[in-house]
Amino acid sequence: MYPIVYPKAAEKQERIDTLLARQQTVDLSYENLKDARERRLCIIYDKPAWFQIADNHALNPGDPILERKSCTPPTLKFINLASELYGVDRHLILAIVVMETNSCFDVWPDRMREYRKPMGVSFDLWEELAGSERYIKDPANNIEVGTLIVSRIQKKIRDPSVGKIASVFHQLDATVVNDYGAKVARLYQLLRRLG
Numbered sequence: 001m002y003p004i005v006y007p008k009a010a011e012k013q014e015r016i017d018t019l020l021a022r023q024q025t026v027d028l029s030y031e032n033l034k035d036a037r038e039r040r041l042c043i044i045y046d047k048p049a050w051f052q053i054a055d056n057h058a059l060n061p062g063d064p065i066l067e068r069k070s071c072t073p074p075t076l077k078f079i080n081l082a083s084e085l086y087g088v089d090r091h092l093i094l095a096i097v098v099m100e101t102n103s104c105f106d107v108w109p110d111r112m113r114e115y116r117k118p119m120g121v122s123f124d125l126w127e128e129l130a131g132s133e134r135y136i137k138d139p140a141n142n143i144e145v146g147t148l149i150v151s152r153i154q155k156k157i158r159d160p161s162v163g164k165i166a167s168v169f170h171q172l173d174a175t176v177v178n179d180y181g182a183k184v185a186r187l188y189q190l191l192r193r194l195g
Contacts, residue, residue: 033156036172043152044128051156053164053175059182071098075118078140082147088154092162093147095187096120096169099180119146120170162188 033039033049042049071094079097083090100120119142123133129145130136136145146169153168154160167174167181174181 034173034175039168039172040125042156043149044126046152049156050158051153051168053157053168053177055161055163056177056182059177059179061179061182061186075139075143078143079147081140082144085144086147086151088147088151091188091191092165092184093119093143093150094191095162095184096146096150096166097143098187098191099166099184117142119143121146121149161185 032052033042034052038049039051041047075097076094079090079093082088083093097118101118118139121130121136121142123130123136126136126145126149129148130141135141150165150169154165157164157168161177163177163181163185165181166184167176167178170180170184171178177185
């Protein structure tokens, strides 16, 4: 499956065609990928591989903070559409959006300039999937690209859980559920109860 990209100009389409042709030569058929760069390429080109990540029962994420700004009707509509399109649980995407938009997990304030909300998708990291920086700034497109990334991560984790998927989404080289993943898992549980 090729990434969904909506180029605005002929040179963008040429760049995308070059990337798609080059993907045929990328060999990422490793049994278990741990390196962030390899995992990134595997996600971009949807290559078969496994991302091994262990549970971390020692983490205690505490109760999440929910703010209304991340749950607006347009945002929920975008989440529902993208979740249905890519076969991802909408509560998982909503939990990531809540985490990213509420800034309840802001351990790297310097790096936040390059990440685009509502899903915290970095254009520099996911340029091949995003098409253009302008494209990724649109909330609907940001959610679509973020959901595509989550769906590909989900397919590559053995025994996937919300914590494992969110940990890799936040930190590509994660090999154990991190604090971010635990907080998203806690938000997910709360959001499922709320409906």
